[in-house]
Amino acid sequence: MTExxxxxxxxxxxxxxxxxPEAAREAALVEAMHAVFAAHGYERVKPPLLxxxxxxxxxxxxxxxxxxxxxxxxxxxxxxxxxxDTTPQVARIAATRLGAVPRPxxxxxxxxxxxxxxxxxxxxxxxxxxxxxxxxxxxxxxxxEVALLGVEALAAAGIAAPSLDITLPTMAPALLDAAGVExxxxxxxxxxxxxxxxxxxxxxxxxxxxxAVGLTGxxxxxxxxxxxxxxxxxxxxxxxxxAIADNAAAIVAAIRARAPGLRITLDPVEFRGLHYHVGxxxxxxxxxxxxxxxxxGRYMSGEEPATGMTLYPDVVGRAVAAxxxxxxxxxxxxxxxxxxxxxxxxxxxxxxxxxxxxxxQSLRCSHILRGTVAxxxxxxx
Amino acid sequence: MTExxxxxxxxxxxxxxxxxPEAAREAALVEAMHAVFAAHGYERVKPPLLxxxxxxxxxxxxxxxxxxxxxxxxxxxxxxxxxxDTTPQVARIAATRLGAVPRPxxxxxxxxxxxxxxxxxxxxxxxxxxxxxxxxxxxxxxxxEVALLGVEALAAAGIAAPSLDITLPTMAPALLDAAGVExxxxxxxxxxxxxxxxxxxxxxxxxxxxxAVGLTGxxxxxxxxxxxxxxxxxxxxxxxxxAIADNAAAIVAAIRARAPGLRITLDPVEFRGLHYHVGxxxxxxxxxxxxxxxxxGRYMSGEEPATGMTLYPDVVGRAVAAxxxxxxxxxxxxxxxxxxxxxxxxxxxxxxxxxxxxxxQSLRCSHILRGTVAxxxxxxx
Numbered sequence: 001m002t003e004x005x006x007x008x009x010x011x012x013x014x015x016x017x018x019x020x021p022e023a024a025r026e027a028a029l030v031e032a033m034h035a036v037f038a039a040h041g042y043e044r045v046k047p048p049l050l051x052x053x054x055x056x057x058x059x060x061x062x063x064x065x066x067x068x069x070x071x072x073x074x075x076x077x078x079x080x081x082x083x084x085d086t087t088p089q090v091a092r093i094a095a096t097r098l099g100a101v102p103r104p105x106x107x108x109x110x111x112x113x114x115x116x117x118x119x120x121x122x123x124x125x126x127x128x129x130x131x132x133x134x135x136x137x138x139x140x141x142x143x144x145e146v147a148l149l150g151v152e153a154l155a156a157a158g159i160a161a162p163s164l165d166i167t168l169p170t171m172a173p174a175l176l177d178a179a180g181v182e183x184x185x186x187x188x189x190x191x192x193x194x195x196x197x198x199x200x201x202x203x204x205x206x207x208x209x210x211x212a213v214g215l216t217g218x219x220x221x222x223x224x225x226x227x228x229x230x231x232x233x234x235x236x237x238x239x240x241x242x243a244i245a246d247n248a249a250a251i252v253a254a255i256r257a258r259a260p261g262l263r264i265t266l267d268p269v270e271f272r273g274l275h276y277h278v279g280x281x282x283x284x285x286x287x288x289x290x291x292x293x294x295x296x297g298r299y300m301s302g303e304e305p306a307t308g309m310t311l312y313p314d315v316v317g318r319a320v321a322a323x324x325x326x327x328x329x330x331x332x333x334x335x336x337x338x339x340x341x342x343x344x345x346x347x348x349x350x351x352x353x354x355x356x357x358x359x360x361q362s363l364r365c366s367h368i369l370r371g372t373v374a375x376x377x378x379x380x381x
Numbered sequence: 382m383t384e385x386x387x388x389x390x391x392x393x394x395x396x397x398x399x400x401x402p403e404a405a406r407e408a409a410l411v412e413a414m415h416a417v418f419a420a421h422g423y424e425r426v427k428p429p430l431l432x433x434x435x436x437x438x439x440x441x442x443x444x445x446x447x448x449x450x451x452x453x454x455x456x457x458x459x460x461x462x463x464x465x466d467t468t469p470q471v472a473r474i475a476a477t478r479l480g481a482v483p484r485p486x487x488x489x490x491x492x493x494x495x496x497x498x499x500x501x502x503x504x505x506x507x508x509x510x511x512x513x514x515x516x517x518x519x520x521x522x523x524x525x526e527v528a529l530l531g532v533e534a535l536a537a538a539g540i541a542a543p544s545l546d547i548t549l550p551t552m553a554p555a556l557l558d559a560a561g562v563e564x565x566x567x568x569x570x571x572x573x574x575x576x577x578x579x580x581x582x583x584x585x586x587x588x589x590x591x592x593a594v595g596l597t598g599x600x601x602x603x604x605x606x607x608x609x610x611x612x613x614x615x616x617x618x619x620x621x622x623x624a625i626a627d628n629a630a631a632i633v634a635a636i637r638a639r640a641p642g643l644r645i646t647l648d649p650v651e652f653r654g655l656h657y658h659v660g661x662x663x664x665x666x667x668x669x670x671x672x673x674x675x676x677x678g679r680y681m682s683g684e685e686p687a688t689g690m691t692l693y694p695d696v697v698g699r700a701v702a703a704x705x706x707x708x709x710x711x712x713x714x715x716x717x718x719x720x721x722x723x724x725x726x727x728x729x730x731x732x733x734x735x736x737x738x739x740x741x742q743s744l745r746c747s748h749i750l751r752g753t754v755a756x757x758x759x760x761x762x
Contacts, residue, residue: 013456015431017474020424020488024415027425027491031412034405039725041709041732041744043401044408048507049430049463049493050396050450069431071452071463074497075394075506082452082463093398102743104735107401110408111493112430116455125456126429141714141735258718328422333522337639344420351422354485354522362483363422 014118014125021325022317026128029313029320030110033130033153040149042108042132047089049112053081060276060299061088067115082114086129087308091301094135103136103304110313124314131296131310138305140247143298144254147282150294150309151262154284157313158320159293163263165283166225166252167270169297171244172215175269178238179212193219193269211238218268225252228266244279251280276300282309290319325349329374330365333358339372348374395499395506402706403698407509410694410701411491414511414534421530423489423513428470430493434462441657441680442469448496463495467510468689472682475516484517484685491694505695512677512691519686521628524679525635528663531675531690532643535665538694539701540674544644546664547606547633548651550678552625553596556650559619560593574600574650592619599649606633609647625660632661657681663690671700706730710755711739711746720753729755 011017018026034044050071057065064084073080083089086109094105110130118125130153134146147164154162172193176186185208192200198219205212214235221231229252232245245268252264279298286293293316296309331340331352340350351363360368360377367374392398399407415425431452438446445465454461464470467490475486491511499506511534515527528545535543553574557567566589573581579600586593595616602612610633613626626649633645660679667674674697677690712721712733721731732744741749741758748755 010433010436011429012431012433012454012459012461015429017429017470017478018427019474019478020426023427023490024419024425026427027412027415031408034408038405039730041730044405045401046399046404046407048392048396048398049495050393050507052391052393055391069452071450073393078393080393089398093400097398097400102745104739104744106732109404114430126431137735139736141733145733145735349420349422351487352522352526354518354526355520358485364483 012125014115014123016124016126021322025322026313026317028323029157029316030128030130032156033311033313034108034110036153036156037108037130037132037149040106040145042106042149044108044110045090045093046109046111047083047086047093050080050082051089052076053079055092056081056083056088059088059091059302061085063276064115067117069114069116084113084115086111086113086131087133087299087301087310090131090133090308091135091306094133094304095302104142105135106132107135108132128313129310130313131308133301133306133308135301135306136304137307138298140250140254143251143280143307144258146296146307146309147251147255148258150282150284150296150311151259153311154286154293154316157316159286159290159316161263161287162284162293163265163287164255165285166248166264166266167281167283168244168248168266168268168279169270169277169281170279171218171241172269174238174240174244175211175215175218176208178240179208179210181208181212189215211236211241214241215269222267222270223265225264225266228268232268248280279307284309284311286316286319288319291315293319327367327374328363328365329367329369330360330363330377331369335369336372339369342372343369343374393506395496395504397505397507402703406703407694407698409704410538410697411509411511413537414692414694415489415491417534417537418489418513418530421487421526423487423530425489425491426471426474427490427492428464428467428474431461431463432470433457434460436473437462437464437469440469440472440683442466444657445496448498450495450497465494465496467492467494467512468514468680468682468691471512471514471689472516472687475514475685476683485523486516487513488516489513509694510691511694512689514682514687514689516682516687517685518688519679521631521635524632524661524688525639527677527688527690528632528636529639531663531665531677531692532640534692535667535674535697538697540667540671540697542644542668543665543674544646544668545636546666547629547645547647548662548664549625549629549647549649549660550651550658550662551660552599552622553650555621555625556592556596556599556619557589559621560589560591562589562593570596592617592622595622596650603648603651604646606645606647609649613649629661660688665690665692667697667700669700672696674700708748708755709744709746710748710750711741711744711758712750716750717753720750723753724750724755 068084069082113127115125151162189204202216205215221228229249276299277297281297284294294311298307326349328349331350333353449465450463494508496506532543570585583597586596602609610630657680658678662678665675675692679688707730709730712731714734
């Protein structure tokens, strides 16, 4: 190897190896989440990693178009995209191959997505995802089911008390529309809302006039859902905004009916996040400073109303304690194979000596097969 | 959508959607295989899908260089490869980040690989793989462990009686080397061996002289391992070929000691397959016409001797009977959530009605929650 070649350990930025035991752990978390989804009737699909870019970037896929790796297909001579999101692929499957299946359609998926660029906060360019899509249902119960399944999947993965953050990304635009705020003033107001700069919002909303004036009150109403919903009830809202508020109240009520102990916050005028959300948007957090464990919300799956949730098993894995590893048992050469198999059936990991240079220490074993039992190895033996 | 756009159902050739229930089934098979590997001390790693092409195509990766999708990384301005094989990545991890871990190193992996072109027999361009690599051991016991683990993983996946096909890809080259066969004659002999054309091999080997003359006998010796090993023992082999035959006999003996009932065939002069094999090569089949379920063999992992096995969960999934699906239970609106949860804990799938238009039929349910039990729905109810 010549000196100007990079070290073989050097991976492109944002692309990493998962080593033992983290790789096994992430896979176990993915399957634990899928088990929850499957028990609620969500059926797994597996779209390919590569698709024609025009189908991959259609619909909600447009939101990640500038984050999608593209490459030429030598077979079709057409451009392919390496998926940056799985939801558009599930929408394609729902609309075509599963188009004749009665609605609502409950689908789940998992796999890797790739992004051209990481961000400072999220430098990873390969992101593992597990997700569900509930397609063809537009009721508050549908949104509640998806939110609660995210919570249940996180609980199954070991997150003790997830909390649910609800935002209403269409609320601020509805208020600005009703006030007839356009152009530069609208952009400034949007930026002020984005920064949660109450003083600037108050000042700009005063210029915009009612009903934009209500934005300040809704901005400061963000917090525990009950208080935020009370503020929405008390607010003087134009009809479109009132419908959004009523829908939020119905969704919170449907969630509360199933999970009275769940911590729910509501931020009525927050509207960051994925641009394709047409109703509520969800973010799930764990206790402490876990970061976002899952995101979701209501969107259009092609022509159909849908709600989805994407969970991030890598972030979840960092947020929960690692389970203990089973003991590793050294199997000397010539030992009884049936005894080793019996130990594996009991949950032990067995490591067979393959040559005389293999020792319990070199194979990192805490136990050794003696007769038919796994005997602990003395520290100083 | 204008008419000259392709149908959204149209995927690039060799790239497909896995639908319910196949996607869940493939995932379950992958985890069943990993459970076998983990019980024998194989620890999971997860390399990224994209790497710098010069590290991805180093070593054994060169064998798939012309099958590797390449794309420009806008971050590093260097070429990336989308992996066409996982073994070179595991070799990189073993040599670098796990370089200080005592040998032998037992690693496992799973994930997708992508190929620029499919073949007529194998049109898929995205191939799911599950694999193991045993790195830093060069004994017959090491080869036997990997072969037997492939068999055990297939058995765990539901393949009743896998059979093991062993080839010795270095045998024919060793005989041709010993005979000093070069150039055009060597190429013709190689082609005749590849076609298993005994008449042509006999004719060409006669020109080449001994020990190439032995090729005809070894070609026809292919079959059950015992007969093929007897033919190798009886053959007049030059030293390098004799060492290869002795090694094959030791590996078969080590496998037989653990799996006396396993059907083993041996083809001494077959040398197709991956070019990087430096010792025995393995192929695993199921009963009937399953196709290749797994391939493996001995290779160099960087500077270290290694044996590996790659299993194909998609092919395995088509070779085994689908497990029965749990019954789907319709949960009427307002039903007791705890009763539905109890059914899920019993293994039922529950589907919640989200609106009055949801019916047991529309949600494809065979049962309905009545009180606390799942009651079967009458066909004509």
